[in-house]
Amino acid sequence: MNKNINIALVGLGQIGIYLYDQIQKKRKDIEIKTGKKINIIGISAKNINKKRRFKIDKKIFFKNPLDIIKKKNIDVLFEIIGQSDGISKKLVEEALSKKINVITPNKALIAKHGDYLGSIAEKNKVNLEFEAAVAGGIPVLRTIKEGLATNKIQKVYGILNGTSNYILSEMMSSKKSFKDVLIKAQKLGYAEPGNPKLDLNGYDALSKIKILSSLSFNKKISKKNSLMEGIEKIELKDIEIANQLNCRIKLVGISELINGYLFERVHPCLINKDNYIANVNGVMNAVIIEGNPIGESILQGEGAGPGPTSSALMSDLLSILRGNVKYPFGISRLKRSNPKIYNYDKYLNSLYLRFEVRDKPGVLAFITKKLANKNISVERLIQKPNYKNKTASIIIITHESKEKDAKICLKNITKNKNILKSPVLIRLL
Amino acid sequence: MNKNINIALVGLGQIGIYLYDQIQKKRKDIEIKTGKKINIIGISAKNINKKRRFKIDKKIFFKNPLDIIKKKNIDVLFEIIGQSDGISKKLVEEALSKKINVITPNKALIAKHGDYLGSIAEKNKVNLEFEAAVAGGIPVLRTIKEGLATNKIQKVYGILNGTSNYILSEMMSSKKSFKDVLIKAQKLGYAEPGNPKLDLNGYDALSKIKILSSLSFNKKISKKNSLMEGIEKIELKDIEIANQLNCRIKLVGISELINGYLFERVHPCLINKDNYIANVNGVMNAVIIEGNPIGESILQGEGAGPGPTSSALMSDLLSILRGNVKYPFGISRLKRSNPKIYNYDKYLNSLYLRFEVRDKPGVLAFITKKLANKNISVERLIQKPNYKNKTASIIIITHESKEKDAKICLKNITKNKNILKSPVLIRLL
Numbered sequence: 001m002n003k004n005i006n007i008a009l010v011g012l013g014q015i016g017i018y019l020y021d022q023i024q025k026k027r028k029d030i031e032i033k034t035g036k037k038i039n040i041i042g043i044s045a046k047n048i049n050k051k052r053r054f055k056i057d058k059k060i061f062f063k064n065p066l067d068i069i070k071k072k073n074i075d076v077l078f079e080i081i082g083q084s085d086g087i088s089k090k091l092v093e094e095a096l097s098k099k100i101n102v103i104t105p106n107k108a109l110i111a112k113h114g115d116y117l118g119s120i121a122e123k124n125k126v127n128l129e130f131e132a133a134v135a136g137g138i139p140v141l142r143t144i145k146e147g148l149a150t151n152k153i154q155k156v157y158g159i160l161n162g163t164s165n166y167i168l169s170e171m172m173s174s175k176k177s178f179k180d181v182l183i184k185a186q187k188l189g190y191a192e193p194g195n196p197k198l199d200l201n202g203y204d205a206l207s208k209i210k211i212l213s214s215l216s217f218n219k220k221i222s223k224k225n226s227l228m229e230g231i232e233k234i235e236l237k238d239i240e241i242a243n244q245l246n247c248r249i250k251l252v253g254i255s256e257l258i259n260g261y262l263f264e265r266v267h268p269c270l271i272n273k274d275n276y277i278a279n280v281n282g283v284m285n286a287v288i289i290e291g292n293p294i295g296e297s298i299l300q301g302e303g304a305g306p307g308p309t310s311s312a313l314m315s316d317l318l319s320i321l322r323g324n325v326k327y328p329f330g331i332s333r334l335k336r337s338n339p340k341i342y343n344y345d346k347y348l349n350s351l352y353l354r355f356e357v358r359d360k361p362g363v364l365a366f367i368t369k370k371l372a373n374k375n376i377s378v379e380r381l382i383q384k385p386n387y388k389n390k391t392a393s394i395i396i397i398t399h400e401s402k403e404k405d406a407k408i409c410l411k412n413i414t415k416n417k418n419i420l421k422s423p424v425l426i427r428l429l
Numbered sequence: 430m431n432k433n434i435n436i437a438l439v440g441l442g443q444i445g446i447y448l449y450d451q452i453q454k455k456r457k458d459i460e461i462k463t464g465k466k467i468n469i470i471g472i473s474a475k476n477i478n479k480k481r482r483f484k485i486d487k488k489i490f491f492k493n494p495l496d497i498i499k500k501k502n503i504d505v506l507f508e509i510i511g512q513s514d515g516i517s518k519k520l521v522e523e524a525l526s527k528k529i530n531v532i533t534p535n536k537a538l539i540a541k542h543g544d545y546l547g548s549i550a551e552k553n554k555v556n557l558e559f560e561a562a563v564a565g566g567i568p569v570l571r572t573i574k575e576g577l578a579t580n581k582i583q584k585v586y587g588i589l590n591g592t593s594n595y596i597l598s599e600m601m602s603s604k605k606s607f608k609d610v611l612i613k614a615q616k617l618g619y620a621e622p623g624n625p626k627l628d629l630n631g632y633d634a635l636s637k638i639k640i641l642s643s644l645s646f647n648k649k650i651s652k653k654n655s656l657m658e659g660i661e662k663i664e665l666k667d668i669e670i671a672n673q674l675n676c677r678i679k680l681v682g683i684s685e686l687i688n689g690y691l692f693e694r695v696h697p698c699l700i701n702k703d704n705y706i707a708n709v710n711g712v713m714n715a716v717i718i719e720g721n722p723i724g725e726s727i728l729q730g731e732g733a734g735p736g737p738t739s740s741a742l743m744s745d746l747l748s749i750l751r752g753n754v755k756y757p758f759g760i761s762r763l764k765r766s767n768p769k770i771y772n773y774d775k776y777l778n779s780l781y782l783r784f785e786v787r788d789k790p791g792v793l794a795f796i797t798k799k800l801a802n803k804n805i806s807v808e809r810l811i812q813k814p815n816y817k818n819k820t821a822s823i824i825i826i827t828h829e830s831k832e833k834d835a836k837i838c839l840k841n842i843t844k845n846k847n848i849l850k851s852p853v854l855i856r857l858l
Contacts, residue, residue, distance in 0.1 A: 018722075022722070033578060137724065138726065146571060294730065295566065297567065297730040301724065302726075307723065311577060315579065318575065318579060319575060324751070331462050
């Protein structure tokens with residue numbers, strides 16, 4: 001690698017523009033740390049004239065991002081457009097094929113095409129780096145690939161979506177509904193103003209879990225559908241009941257190997273307040289890694305936003321400048337096989353169930369009998385009457401039972417005319 | 430670097446022997462990850478015949494560790510003897526001079542001679558790695574050097590000594606005295622049976638803080654005396670009063686830049702229970718890094734023991750095998766200057782003071798007047814009478830004030846005949 005490094009930056013949204021500024025400011029620091037002089041010689045974005053927080057040099061602007069790598073001699077390209085396919089994929093593909101190192105925070109792209117793109121990088125002996133794709137500023141991928149390199153990891157889980165975590169924390173502290181808090185989150189810039197769906201339905205966290213799995217277990221990224229549930233249906237009522245039960249509700253992403261089979265999932269969890277992640281609030285992210293011989297390792301930090309994301313993007317840049325050519329997924333693509341997928345129907349879990357019922361004799365007995373028929377035993381039961389409406393909430397925490405059975409059971413219970421709403425099911429961590 | 434890598438291992442205590450076993454077990458995994466075949470071709474320890482948990486190959490045993498590097502062709506040497514000088518220093522010095530990469534968990538050696546040894550490594554273009562020297566299994570040095578490489582770090586602090594943290598946690602939960610809990614800790618292997626002093630007096634944590642400072646602020650390791658206080662004088666009484674004040678007492682190591690001046694210290698702190706590190710219990714370690722643009726980054730994990738320490742030692746080995754020749758302290762020795770040291774006399778801090786006094790009229794007024802004379806104002810005051818002995822405990826939390834003034838004040842107060850013991854002073858975090 002030459003002493004002078006040419007950089008291209010594609011995508012000038014919030015993160016792109018912050019990164020542009022950071023690169024300019026840290027040029028000297030980077031030269032001290034790596035001996036390389038860096039220069040941004042090409043940028044591209046949808047709109048050159050958009051009002052931006054930092055000034056950009058329009059002389060190096062390209063309308064078509066593909067032109068930068070065609071016309072200029074680029075060493076490192078930042079892809080910060082953020083699509084899972086389309087131009088993002090095409091640009092990264094072409095850059096790697098031209099032996100250009102690529103750095104991206106694009107979790108959707110990596111979760112979907114990471115194996116394919118990684119293999120292009122490997123064949124061309126360049127780096128594809130994506131530290132910023134998971135948990136923003138927390139250097140968790142580097143920690144798994146390097147810091148914990150010889151550990152046998154059994155499980156990796158955590159709070160991976162800052163938007164969801166902010167909303168759940170804020171519902172708890174302000175006693176406001178999901179809808180009201182979402183509006184506040186959008187105003188504060190913690191949730192996308194247009195379409196916050198990918199953050200709220202678990203998709204964003206699941207992309208991150210897929211990347212974490214592949215690195216933790218040295219497997220290809222799983223293509224199979226995983227269990228994915230978001231926070232859109234979480235009611236303030238459940239958050240308050242959870243609180244009385246000494247619990248919090250959090251959106252958690254979990255990946256583990258059960259007898260060698262991969263089990264990936266994202267869903268809201270009821271978590272005892274004594275548990276570390278129950279207390280990770282606001283837009284913070286946290287990742288917990290269980291490995292041998294390391295034991296439990298926790299990393300916590302800001303999970304999103306231009307600052308932390310740029311910190312991760314810059315760490316990738318320094319890694320490249322230091323000349324560390326590496327396998328994008330820690331080991332050679334030839335050694336990474338497809339994961340065997342765990343059959344979720346076998347899984348035993350404790351469940352929180354809430355039924356809204358008519359407050360009539362026999363209703364409770366009806367529910368508990370239905371559960372008993374499917375061998376679902378009750379660990380804890382609370383009935384909260386609402387005298388005014390002659391209704392009641394029945395909350396049941398089950399012992400470990402098959403979720404499949406519980407779901408059949410709930411379906412049957414719902415048919416009864418005394419059951420007023422679809423029951424709520426939240427898994428315990 | 431050849432495909433076949435020769436390893437020497439010097440020191441077969443608890444950690445050395447565990448590492449020996451790990452290296453044997455992970456040979457194949459390491460080959461997959463790095464393409465290198467590793468072989469242990471030399472070991473050395475005080476006693477070849479000592480009973481050990483794992484079997485060692487006596488054919489490769491050397492009585493004198495220096496003979497290994499003289500007689501064998503070694504690529505990587507593990508120094509696990511643990512002295513700050515003597516044979517540890519000599520061995521590392523000679524190995525690096527012979528272009529042998531060195532890995533060590535020896536914080537005392539690195540804190541004392543790290544700059545000197547690092548410069549030998551740099552001149553000979555080999556690696557000196559010491560991830561295991563700070564916070565055991567938590568890859569915090571790698572995180573600072575790589576994951577947060579372009580951040581401007583202002584402060585790094587945390588719980589860095591597992592022995593002290595275990596004792597303080599256990600005093601709180603069992604309501605037993607320091608002495609009793611220390612005996613238990615020694616039985617459980619959490620404190621050295623012979624001489625636990627270096628863990629308890631703050632020395633161990635201060636060595637780690639010195640290493641963290643040098644990496645965080647890109648300076649040489651400070652030679653100046655820092656503020657160092659251990660937990661030997663912490664009484665159960667203070668832990669219980671702290672609890673009533675919604676606080677915990679923890680041994681904390683702190684390093685920060687105050688207007689460009691380095692301020693390093695290790696001492697017990699009174700920490701509000703809402704604070705993250707107040708809840709890090711038992712033998713766990715935690716490091717908090719405050720940087721820009723990353724914000725606050727937290728790393729928590731097991732801080733000691735053969736498993737976590739071996740995990741860190743192995744991550745160093747993989748880093749070397751992957752061919753990453755690096756500056757031991759992140760940047761070239763030529764760019765690291767001596768830190769300017771903060772004048773502690775200027776520091777303002779809130780203090781917890783406890784006085785044991787005769788329960789007589791005028792004593793409280795005497796104390797508060799003495800404090801007022803030195804401009805030390807009281808934020809909170811609690812008097813707990815002990816009617817039986819006609820004595821009382823007076824607990825004062827001060828507003829921020831100069832510790833120097835407080836100490837002069839305490840000295841004067843102690844002279845009064847109604848003050849029964851030397852007052853207790855604990856800093857607030």
